[in-house]
Amino acid sequence: xxxxxxxxxxxxxxxxxxxxxxxxxxxxxxxxxxxxxxxxxxxxxxxxxxxxxxxxxxxxxxxxxxxxxxxxxxxxxxxxxxxxxxxxxxxxxxxxxxxxxxxxxxxxxxxxxxxxxxxxxxxxxxxxxxxxxxxxxxxxxxxxxxxxxxxxxxxxxxxxxxxxxxxxxxxxxxxxxxxxxxxxxxxxxxxxxxxxxxxxxxxxxxxxxxxxxxxxxxxxxxxxxxxxxxxxxxxxxxxxxxxxxxxxxxxxxxxxxxxxxxxxxxxxxxxxxxxxxxxxxxxxxxxx
Numbered sequence: 001x002x003x004x005x006x007x008x009x010x011x012x013x014x015x016x017x018x019x020x021x022x023x024x025x026x027x028x029x030x031x032x033x034x035x036x037x038x039x040x041x042x043x044x045x046x047x048x049x050x051x052x053x054x055x056x057x058x059x060x061x062x063x064x065x066x067x068x069x070x071x072x073x074x075x076x077x078x079x080x081x082x083x084x085x086x087x088x089x090x091x092x093x094x095x096x097x098x099x100x101x102x103x104x105x106x107x108x109x110x111x112x113x114x115x116x117x118x119x120x121x122x123x124x125x126x127x128x129x130x131x132x133x134x135x136x137x138x139x140x141x142x143x144x145x146x147x148x149x150x151x152x153x154x155x156x157x158x159x160x161x162x163x164x165x166x167x168x169x170x171x172x173x174x175x176x177x178x179x180x181x182x183x184x185x186x187x188x189x190x191x192x193x194x195x196x197x198x199x200x201x202x203x204x205x206x207x208x209x210x211x212x213x214x215x216x217x218x219x220x221x222x223x224x225x226x227x228x229x230x231x232x233x234x235x236x237x238x239x240x241x242x243x244x245x246x247x248x249x250x251x252x253x254x255x256x257x258x259x260x261x262x263x264x265x266x267x268x269x270x271x272x273x274x275x276x277x278x279x280x281x282x283x284x285x286x287x288x
Contacts, residue, residue: 058090059135062100062107068118080121084110084131087145094171095143102164102173103133103145120153127153132282134275137223141168141264144223148279158234159279161244163222176218179228182257187217190249194230197247202238213237213245223265224272227251 066082086103089096110131121127130150137144144165151157165174177183194213198206213232220231227250234244251262 060088060090061085061133062088062103064107064110064114066114079127080118080124081126081128081130082114082117084129085133086131086147087133087135093168095166095168098166098171098173099143099145099164102166106147117151124153132279134271134278136270136272136275137165137267138269139223139265139267141260142166142174142223143168146222146275158240160233161231161279162233163220163231165223176221179259180254180257181259185257186254189253190217190230190247193249193253194247198245201245202242205238209237222272223267224248225265225267225270227253228265 062085064082064084068080068082084107086107087099088103089099117129121129128150129152131147133145133147135143135145142165144163146161146163148159148161150159166172167174172178176186180186191214194217195206195210198210198213202209213236216232216236217230220233220236222229222231227248230247230249232238232245234240234242237245251258251265255262
């Protein structure tokens, strides 16, 4: 995609001509007939969110929305649609304050990545970068958030999901290690379950995938009423055709080394299935 020089040159033209404060300008001696960037950036929108949300928490969004358009020599419109929305909580408490700061920083990271993604999208038609969010989990002790990211610039591009859980009392973002009094022992107990699950799904190919799965163990996880679920996005451990992967670790496997009583994990709200269905329904490109 970026191996051909004319694509790089076109990217510089787009960056030069687009009128948006988020993208630095560049100079060139070749002009592009027209180029515009229509931007709608809303750090905090109204409390009504377009995604499934738990009560009693009130959720809104922090957003970055920009559309780039240009006319090339053939009169063909090429555009790159950026529609990024991450959660903002209107509730009070350490966890909700931490969520707002966490996603505010993530939104700034997306702004910083915008020039490079604009370059990657140059010369394409219907290129897009979409990020949305859902709130799939809440318990008396924790609140769970998630974003899904969809990137398309031709070919086959996956949807990726990223989870983040926060302790309501402290506001601390949970890590895999922070769940256990002895993380090494937890891994020793979990690895056989992970190996069994991978062989059941991938058969003989699991042997070459297991080292990577073990390396990423705990990088992504989500909490359910049945246990802690390890999660791997597309391409983390397999090919695109393999899709994403998960492995449920029942609470009883690690109950004696959990930092919290199991009752702290039992959700008052759990809507993973509904949220995943919505992601599938709203995704613009399912197979590239």
